[in-house]
Amino acid sequence: MGNLGGGEVLVILLVALIVLGPTKLPPAIRQIGRVVGEVRRIGQGFQQELREAAQPLQETLEESKEALKAADKEFREAAQEPIEEMKETLKAADEELRREAGEPVEEKAAMPEDAEGEPSEDGEESSRNEPDSGSENAA
16 A cells, blocks of 8 residues: 555554544445455456566567667678678788888788777777877887
8 A cells, every 4th residue: 555654554554543433434444455355356457457568569670679680680791792802902002011111021910810899799899909098109
C-alpha cells in the first residue's frame, strides 16, 4: 500500500472505527479489500497488454540491430580492398620519392601494419604513429 507504516495503519483503523462504528467497520474493510484487489488485477492486465503490444516492436528492433551489424560488416569488407590499394599506392609513391631524394629505400612499408591509424572498436583512432609532444624537444 505504499509508504504506510504500522502506526499509520493503526491510526486509520481507529478513525474508521470511530466514524463507522463497530458494526459497519468489518463490511467496509472487506469492501476496501475487494476494491484494492480489483485495482491490482486491472493494473496487471494493463501491464500484460503493454508487454504484448511492445513485443513486435522489440522484435523489429532486434532485427534492425542484426541488419545494421550485417551492413556494417559488409561495408567494412567492401572498404578493405580500396584501403589496401591506397596503401600500396602510398608505399610506391614513398619509395619513388625516397629514390629521387637519394635516400635508401626500405623493404618494409612506411607505416607498420599494426599502426594503421584505423578506428579501434571504441571508435577512437590509433595515435601510435603520431609523435609524442615534448619528448623530442626535451633533449
